[in-house]
Amino acid sequence: MKRMRLSEIIAAVDGSPGAAGTDDPAITGVCTDSRKVEPGELFVPLCGEHHDGHDFIAGAFERGAAASLSSRDASAGSGRRIVKVSDTLTALEDLALYNRGELSFEVTAITGSVGKTTTKEFLKHILGTDFTACAAPKSFNNRLGVALTLLETDEDTEHLVVEMGTSGKGELSYLSKRVRPERIIITTVALAHLEGLEDLPGIIAAKAEIFEGLDPAGRAYLNPAAPGYEEFRACLDGEPRTYGTVGADFPLELIPAAGGAQAGYRFRVGAEEYTLDLPGEHNVTNASGAIAVALDLGVSPASIREGLARCRLPPGRLNVWTEAGVHFVDDSYNANPCSMKAALDTFEEYCAGIAEGRNIAVLGEMLELGPRSRHYHAEIGSLLAGKPVDLLVTIRGSSRYLGEAFTRERESSGRRGDAKTMHFEELSPAREYLSEEIRSGDKLLFKASNAVGLSGLAEELRETVGADERELPLV
The missing domain is CATH 3.40.1390.10 (MurE/MurF, N-terminal domain)
Structure with missing residues (x-):
């Protein structure tokens, strides 16, 4: 400050x-x-x-x-x-707002159901090549987090990137009116926090509150292919800047590359080509939103490439590592149906590049999905049944229905017995089981809501296999 x-x-x-x-x-x-x-x-x-x-x-x-x-x-x-x-807490917020008013930096606020933190990291690293830019080190997107983020700034700060989240009506209105951002990016809007927002229209309405604090001369950046685009557009006095699709103001084109997620992605925004050496095709769309803002701020394509090359995803967001021949994909920071589907697609792509070993999905409960939680978990299980998974481990609560749907779909398609399913209500027995089960060459995906604790499980298993070199089983 x-x-x-x-x-x-x-x-x-x-x-x-x-x-x-x-x-x-x-x-x-x-x-x-x-x-x-x-x-x-x-x-x-x-x-x-x-x-x-x-x-x-x-x-x-x-x-x-x-x-x-x-x-x-x-x-x-x-x-x-x-x-x-x-x-x-109110005093901390008041101090943060005073700090905001005393300094001359500009704010880009990011909201959405998925992709907020990743987009924040892309934009922070890109802007950091040409400006003094800062952002919170973690997913600080509630009242406390936004206040702490504002207090990260000082007299040298030129640009601040801030996340804003919501799990109920009125929260984004409150945050945005206090922060007064000059730019707003909305990432993908999807089913999440249903206990407070009920359904997709409720989520869209809650996300639209962020425009209530937008500077009168500010700009909004929207993906026309994402849910809620027309509703968000109707909230604005002028036209939004668009990204993420072929016909947008900042048109996105993915260039197919051999090697898939392991080799990264090549893509174009407009006439310029960029490379993203991170897993997950959905992250290309997130990156294109950050690129759109950066280009409007005068950042050169060369500086954008430099910023993307520097960027590394925060813990629990598609972090990939190999230990003693075991391949870990940790996407355990949080989960909703949309992000779970994206993680499964990314894992399938990742596994396609590694011939040896088994594909193991370790999936925990998706929280805050309301009375239809069982349905959404079963939907993911049915989707997973069509993917190349050899072992499914579900952990806690409604994830049980994910495993049951997976087994039903496999049996109905005549594939009974070609994949094993295990369910655990606690982390400890799951840890013991996986410690004995995994072998060199196996690929493991960890995905769940953060409260389930799969990130810690992934790290513990990494330490276990590192201390005990595994051999591929004889078959």
Whole structure:
């Protein structure tokens, strides 16, 4: 954030000095985790479902915090500065918005059901070639995350890329009106967070709220081939900039390449050719949205190529590695029916380039799908039955229906017995089973909602096979 004195922060958050004392120290940053506080920072204690950050104010001061916000009557000891506020999360947001108003950077906001974080990473790396650009290091897309992202900026920042997510009505309206982005990208809209948004029209309406905060002179970037295009277009005063299809303002053309996902993708946006050395054809569409914004900002095709070459996907998003001959594809950060289908297509393409070993799908529950959760899981199972999978391991809850549908479809097509299916309600027995089962040459896909914990499972299995070199079974 910009350089501030404590008195400036007190005014920005409408706080009262409390035990702040008479001195006015410079604040070097903001931290919400007392274990990670750096000397000179402002500690912001947040109240969560299972903890209350106010219990750790003293610990933050022991690690060098210059001051702390508090919504309680609290005393941290002599010489320790406490700033009283009515609500610490609201105060953090107010400080973030003050920081936004004091600096001159521009904001590109990204929303969608899938592809937000990947598109953010593409755009951050591309803009970083020609500008001082920043973005949150993780998927910070709710009230807290957006506030922390805004506080990543300082006097040198020229462009900020921010994710905005929603699981209920009114959330994107709130975030967008406060952030006031100059540009908005909407990625793919699909079935997700159905417990709060009910159906696809409800999701589209919730995503459209993001335009309520768009700068009057700002631009929206939409994919005409994606659901909701006409509804989003109707929300705008002018025409959107379009990407992702042949007839768009920034037309996308995929150039078939031998080797598929392992060799990356060659594609054109307009007359310029680019390369994406990352798995997943859907990521080409995400990249084209980032390229569209960059071109409008004057970034050269050469700089765009440089930015794409630098980009690596965040943990749990189609990370590919090989350990002791076992091939891992970790796409476990989150899942909904759309992203699950994309992951299965990418895994099929990846496996086609490796002849040896078995194809093993480790799929966990897709959460927040509402009363039709069983249907959506069964739909994925039926789809998977037509793909070259030798072993299916499902983990937790409704993923059981995915496995049952997979088995039914295989049996009805006369392929009974050519694939094994296992279901586990807990990670521990699944870990034990897979540790004994996998062999050199096997390819494993991990995909589930983040709360299922498959990313940790993938990493543990990677360590296991690395410590115990496996041989291909004799057949």
